[in-house]
Amino acid sequence: MKPQSLMLSFLGIHVLDRRVAVFSGSVIDVFARVRVSEEAVRTTLTRMVKRELLARHRRGRRMYFGLTARSTAVLEDGYQRVWRSVVNRDWDGTWTMVGFSLPESARSQRHDLRSRLIWGGFGTVQNGLWIAPGEVDVPGLVGDLELDDHLRVFTVRTAKPTEAGQIAHSAFDLPAVAARYQAFLRRWDGDNPYPDAPDDLARQLLLHTEWLHLVRRDPRLPAEHLPGDWPAIRAEQVFRRLAEGYGESARTIAESVLDTIRP
Structure with missing residues (x-):
């Protein structure tokens, strides 16, 4: 330790x-x-x-x-x-989804962002698209990184043919x-x-x-x-x-x- x-x-x-x-x-x-x-x-x-x-x-x-x-x-x-x-045990079926795209020159910021998202309970759906159960305070999680212009944040629910269980087992x-x-x-x-x-x-x-x-x-x-x-x-x-x-x-x-x- x-x-x-x-x-x-x-x-x-x-x-x-x-x-x-x-x-x-x-x-x-x-x-x-x-x-x-x-x-x-x-x-x-x-x-x-x-x-x-x-x-x-x-x-x-x-x-x-x-x-x-x-x-x-x-x-x-x-x-x-x-x-x-x-x-x-209190999940209401919602997910917080974060999409981002940063240039190669921002490698350090991208690393910091990913670390914060993992800390916040996020997993990767696909490249540049992260998801976490429930409603997550994303500004409170990553606001000090000053990347607002590069982020897209949504509160979502899965829809057919995607199942919540699939997300849980593929993103994490x-x-x-x-x-x-x-x-x-x-x-x-x-x-x-x-x-x-x-x-x-x-x-x-x-x-x-x-x-x-x-x-x-x-x-x-x-x-x-x-x-x-x-x-x-x-x-x-x-x-x-x-x-x-x-x-x-x-x-x-x-x-x-x-x-x-x-x-």
Whole structure:
């Protein structure tokens, strides 16, 4: 797991909504539990400051790091993704369709756009045409890329001879999504997950980081178009049970380790 992914999990669990800044030394202590080196932590903090995801606050010789408006928005979005159901049981039959065409000179922008669409639950119907179940806030998803002139966005329903089930199975790689949930279950659905982790704070960070990585790549397809043995259902049950089980112990450990200030 990348240090920044772990950092976002840490901030989302132990800093978001508290309105505090955290001493870098205590962050290093936390991340040593998941075998992230001091150098990697400091590099990650510096990069996140440059990306306006963290703000520095000096107190004497100590440097503290707090959230920015940008990181708060990212963490709140991550929180919603972590805790919402992985199976879409409320689908009303609508799809959001996005078409785009960018010149070869805009390769970097095209990559960014595709990455955002995948994050938003979109799959490819054909080249340059993407689709996601339900109504997706496309401006909120890609608006800052400033590609409005190149996008065409529609809310649609399938019509004969096209079936919604066909779209679900052709536009999205369901076997790959299922394989990721099955791998999660092999790691976490047992009597003693992550036995090498020193405590529940470490296990909490690993669990939340892996789960967010899973759900951000899950299009949340309608339940009626998923296999009956869809592994995400069991994986969600395991995640929620473990997250609740680690919560109090991890919070106690964090409170004993973290040095915080009101910025």
